[in-house]
Amino acid sequence: SYVLTQPPSVSVAPGQTAEITCGGSDIATYSVHWYHQKPGQAPGLVVYDDTDRPSGIPDRFSGSNSGNTATLTISRVEAGDEADYYCQVWDSSSDHYVFGTGTKVTVL
Amino acid sequence: ELQLVESGGGLVQPGGSLRLSCAASGFTVSDNYMTWVRQAPGKGLEWVSLIYGGGTTYYADSVKGRFTISRHNTKNTLYLQMNSLRAEDTAVYYCARRYSDYPASYMDVWGKGTTVTVSS
Numbered sequence: 638s639y640v641l642t643q644p645p646s647v648s649v650a651p652g653q654t655a656e657i658t659c660g661g662s663d664i665a666t667y668s669v670h671w672y673h674q675k676p677g678q679a680p681g682l683v684v685y686d687d688t689d690r691p692s693g694i695p696d697r698f699s700g701s702n703s704g705n706t707a708t709l710t711i712s713r714v715e716a717g718d719e720a721d722y723y724c725q726v727w728d729s730s731s732d733h734y735v736f737g738t739g740t741k742v743t744v745l
Numbered sequence: 746e747l748q749l750v751e752s753g754g755g756l757v758q759p760g761g762s763l764r765l766s767c768a769a770s771g772f773t774v775s776d777n778y779m780t781w782v783r784q785a786p787g788k789g790l791e792w793v794s795l796i797y798g799g800g801t802t803y804y805a806d807s808v809k810g811r812f813t814i815s816r817h818n819t820k821n822t823l824y825l826q827m828n829s830l831r832a833e834d835t836a837v838y839y840c841a842r843r844y845s846d847y848p849a850s851y852m853d854v855w856g857k858g859t860t861v862t863v864s865s
Contacts, residue, residue: 721789723789
C-alpha cells in the first residue's frame with residue numbers, strides 16, 4: 638500500500654518560514670491535499686490539488702509537489718498556526734485514501 | 746451552511762457492535778461521496794471507508810469485513826456499522842464529504858467527530 642511520510646515535528650520562530658514535507662514514491666503524479674488540525678478539533682483543509690488554497694486560508698500558506706516530495710510552506714508564521722498538519726492522496730491502485738503520518742508545528 | 750453531525754459513539758466491549766450516524770445538512774448525502782476517517786488517541790488520521798453516490802463502497806484493510814458503510818436517503822444520514830470491535834478500533838470517528846466525483850478530490854466538509862472506546 639502507498640505510504641506518505643512526514644517529519645513528526647517542525648519548530649519555527651514567529652515571522653519565520655515553516656516547511657512541512659510529505660514523502661511518497663512518485664508523489665508528483667498524485668494530487669496532494671493538506672489539512673490542519675488543532676487539539677480537540679476536526680481537520681480542516683488548508684491546501685488542495687498541490688497548490689490551491691480554499692477561501693479563507695491566507696496566502697501565507699502555499700504548496701508544491703515534485704518528484705518524491707510534496708511540501709506545505711507556511712510563511713510569516715504566527716502563533717495561531719500551531720497545529721498538526723497532514724498530507725493526503727487518493728491511491729487509485731488500491732482505491733484507498735492515504736494520509737501522511739502527520740507533523741506537529743510548534744511556534745517557539 | 747454545510748454541516749455534518751456525528752453521533753452514536755460510546756463504550757463497547759471487545760467483540761461488540763456499534764452503529765455510528767452522521768446527519769448532513771445543507772447538501773444531499775446520496776448525491777455525494779462520503780467518507781469515514783478515524784483518529785486513535787494521540788495518533789494520526791486513518792481513512793476508514795468511502796461510499797460513492799451510486800452506492801459503491803470501499804474499506805481500509807484494517808476494517809474490511811467488520812465495518813459496513815451505508816446511508817439513509819430520506820433521513821440524509823450516513824452510517825457506519827461496526828462489528829467485531831477490537832481495542833485498536835478505539836478512536837474519534839469523523840465523517841467527511843468528498844468535494845467532487847473526481848476520485849483524487851479532497852474532503853471539504855467534516856463533522857466534529859464521535860468517540861468510540863472499545864474496552865472491557
